[in-house]
Amino acid sequence: MNLRGWVVLAAVALVVGAVMWRPPGPTVQVPAEVGRVRTQGRLRRLVEVYGVPAAAVAVALWWLRSVELALAVGMVAWGCVAMWRAAREIRRSVSMAASMAVFTTVLASQARTAHTVEEAVGQAGTLVSGPVAEAAAELGRTVGRRGIVAAAGTFVREVDAPAGAWLGMILVKASTGGGRWSEGVRVLRSETVQEAEILRELRKQVAAKMPTAIFMLAAGAATVGVSGWLYPEVGVWIAGPGDRIVLAASVIASLNVKRMAGAATAFLRT
Secondary structure (H helix, E strand, O other): OOHHHHHHHHHHHHHHHHHHOOOOOOOOOOOOOOOOOOOOOHHHHHHHHHHHHHHHHHHHHHHHOOHHHHHHHHHHHHHHHHHHHHHHHHHHHHHHHHHHHHHHHHHHHHHHHOOOHHHHHHHHOOOOOOOOHHHHHHHHHHHHHHOHHHHHHHHHHHHOOHHHHHHHHHHHHHHOOOOOHHHHHHHHHHHHHHHHHHHHHHHHHOHHHHHHHHHHHHHHHHHHHHHHHHOHHHHHHHHOOOHHHHHHHHHHHHHHHHHHHHHHHHHHHO
16 A cells, blocks of 8 residues: 555544544542442443454455455444444433432332331332342342441442432431431432433434434445445446545544434433
8 A cells, every 4th residue: 555545544543533532521429438330341342342343344354455445344333333332322321210210219208208228228129120120129138237338339339320329429428427318319319210201212312213324324335345246347446446435435424423322322421
């Protein structure tokens, strides 16, 4: 590949890097006793975000014998993975928010009648369904034996959601003598119910359309490939002077798809 080709590849790499980089955003501050929220699935994320496109590039490079076309295939794979991950994250967030809304609703109800925080948490932990159910049940079983601080810390790490972190903070404050902890739970209950409703609408308006976007991106790439296979003159052009045009088109399409996916996942973090 000549100098011009390397310049084009370097420019593409810079654009992709600028789009993928995100400055660190604000984090939810919780008491030190609760501990930090554990990052889940780091290895799976690396495999999905980088491994799948890299494997697509390797296979395309072996098959097509063209760096530009291999990178174009990799960009399409990267865009599809980004959209698929965003749709999955929205579905997970909806399920988590709905389960947290149920837990905080039950806990707010128990807080009005229970004599102690441990009693309220113990009773509420057995009445939850969804992704939070196991962590809530464990919280209810261990809060009396281990204490509120330790049990809340385990709950926050297992739930790994902002609402879970805020609930852990409320419980820790209650263990230090906060007599109005039930008021904080009622406020959190209102927030989680509203969050669940918003995320359901997001899933309806955005996540439901993501499979179509993935199909369109993959279908566009397949159309180029099939055209080159069916029409030899088109294939010669694609493999020759047209490879950089194909790469540029794939970069533009993938970046647009990534922008859509990034906007959806950024909304989940706000």
